Amino acid sequence: MITLYGFGRVHKKVIGETRDLRVEWALQETGLPYRVQPLDHTGGELDGDAYSRISPFHQIPVIDDNGFVVAESAAILLYLAEKAGKLIPDDVAGRTHVTQWCFAALATVELPLAEIFMIDNFGISDSERHRAFLDQWAGRVLGNLERRLDGRTWIACADFTVADILLAAVLREIRKTDLIEPYPRLKAYYARALARPAWQRTMAAYAQRLGVEVADIV
């Protein structure tokens, strides 16, 4: 049985935004049996000795698969796909493309989008110049995703993969902005990903765990 270390209590500003969501989504998609171990972030549980032993940066998510521990959301998703034999192709070329797009989602796309999220939700900068730079950077990244999606349903392969989970989760960080508006293919892609029943189940389970309504976190 896989244990997912996820949030049980966390600052209300980030409920619905946390990276345990993408792992639970992959678990729901694969059908692998799992349980969630909810941690109390506000009570300092991520900094305690027990969690220090399994989480390199005192962060969520981490999974423990019968003693095999994996941290970092992209690594976890690739592991789950390999284990389940789902959400990743069988051949080396296909798997490499999925890995490529997992890296792209986190190392290329998420950089400006996460910073925009931090500014909008936590006010980490009030520099208009900084924000304009980030909007321009995000536009470059999103425009290239639009180009990639020409004639494609999913980002890495013909079928839905863990790279799509990561990319959709990252795009979700800017859902309260209008940055995606100029890109119809990307908008449709994002909507297609979030329409998946496994994502709906994930949101329902997460909302129940955190004691909120799904409507408050979409």
Ligand SMILES: N[C@@H](CCC(=O)N[C@@H](CS)C(=O)NCC(=O)O)C(=O)O
């Ligand atoms: N690169 C990591 C980032 C993990 C991360 O940022 N986790 C956040 C929640 S989304 C966290 O645990 N924050 C609490 C803290 O840093 O104290 C991943 O992709 O898994």
